[in-house]
Amino acid sequence: MSDAPTVHTRGISACGLVKHYEGGRVRAVDGLDLTIDAGEFVAICGPSGCGKTTLLNLLAAVDRPDSGSLSVDGQVLTEMSETGIDTFRRVTVGLVFQLHNLLPDLSALENVQVPLLGAGVSRNERLKRASALLERVDLLDRKDALPAALSGGERQRVAIARALANRPSILLADEPTGALDSRNGQRLLDLLDDLQRENGTTLVVVTHEQSVASRAGRILNMLDGRMTDGAA
């Protein structure tokens, strides 16, 4: 063993992260520091408007920060080109949006395959993986339904299956149990536990539900665009 300091090569490391809107009037993320180890299950809690969704979007490289440094899964996002960022989004992270963002003209089975298009995965393999994921969220019998014909909770489960299609090393989820009843909420939490245990997936889940937060290894509280305690 060497005495070298721990380097969070595969986890998440943010330092002085800033994302403002409306010319600085809205300080959504405001000098935030955060360290998450690879394979951790972290819950992020905080009042509405404190910047949780903005932070997840930065971690997923859906948005880019105004300043600060951010490294995710060993990749320094704040120094990467657009091409590198594209690959990162496709390969490294799965994101479950607060609003599930399913494509309305595609069936459940097709929606789950979207991240695999252009990823060099054969049609057969795509179908196989998407079916297995829908089965895992208990929706295989609804595979041909369009989002409009699914309930809110069912759409949320399709969105979760879609986020897992690429077998991401980091899964970011924004209120994933918000639209689920307690039975399906528990099933989702079991699925997250399995992912963490079997694949070493790093889980970052925004939630206001105690039942979700209590399953995480660590709870981080966010307020006014920053973590309030011990997050770095």
Ligand SMILES: Nc1ncnc2c1ncn2[C@@H]1O[C@H](COP(=O)(O)OP(=O)(O)OP(=O)(O)O)[C@@H](O)[C@H]1O
């Ligand atoms: N595109 C945008 N343009 C301007 N302001 C924005 C934009 N997106 C978010 N904001 C503002 O940034 C702040 C943080 O928003 P964010 O969506 O990150 O909050 P949140 O913690 O996820 O809230 P909630 O729990 O309600 O989902 C809010 O004041 C919001 O109004």
Ligand SMILES: [Mg+2]
């Ligand atoms: Mg939000």
